[in-house]
Amino acid sequence: MPTSAGVEACLPIQSDMDLVWVRQHVRQAAGLLGFGLVEQTKLVTAASELARNTLVHGGGGRMDSSRETRGRAVGLRLTFSDKGPGILDLERALSDGYTSSDGLGMGLGGAKRLVHEFSVESAPGEGTAVTVISWPSAPPRQRRGI
Template identity: 60%
Template sequence: MSIERTGTLPLQSEQHIVASRQAVRSLCQLLKFSLVEQTKMITAASELSRNTLIHGGGGRMRWEVVEAGTKTGLALHFEDEGPGIADMKLAMTDGWTSGGGMGLGLPGSKRLVSDFSVESAPGQGTRVSITKWK
């Protein structure tokens, strides 16, 4: 079975969150991630998809299969044009929640993946990128 190396999914509704989880599950299976690694990536994707929808007013999830030397991984990018994150330090604080999600927040998602970055500015939206290496 071939795998699309890149793609984009909208995040405009609860159904899109479900679709993003299913897409990440399929990609992880095709990349032969272990069940534990699949679960971590799907959980992080679910949390970040929900954040994009609820806090960012909707956006998109872009994905790409990445390689570095002999390693293969899955990179996901969650992008919105919402209000942005006013207090990044607070948003990256363990246990802080603005409500509505699984309570993992950005720091919980960060712990589930290999690489994590967030770019945001008030009024300019947010972009969170995560990568899980196999």
């Protein structure tokens, strides 16, 4: 069973360069936990969108990552948090096709579709925290010598 080494982190999100570090960390952590390439790509895409939202709409914040276990299943939990203005209309922000900027981002709804579990806590003037959890679809295969 994978350990928490290389999975647990608290990364700042204060610049575009930090977005790169977030994506790299999520890909590496998901790989360590046995996520396949497609699963890694989905999770990295969701994380990229959520990190960008944290930076652009929340004025910066952080991402915390950790192992999530349920029985024998081991997944990855990511929480993106900021102390920004909060989300005024959460239902609208989660609706398909909604974007609050001129970008082509997939928005919260798109990120939600890419992960297994998704929750948002937000209060006007107090900030936002988005937590996602993803699980690998199958246990990592045992490598066999040739």
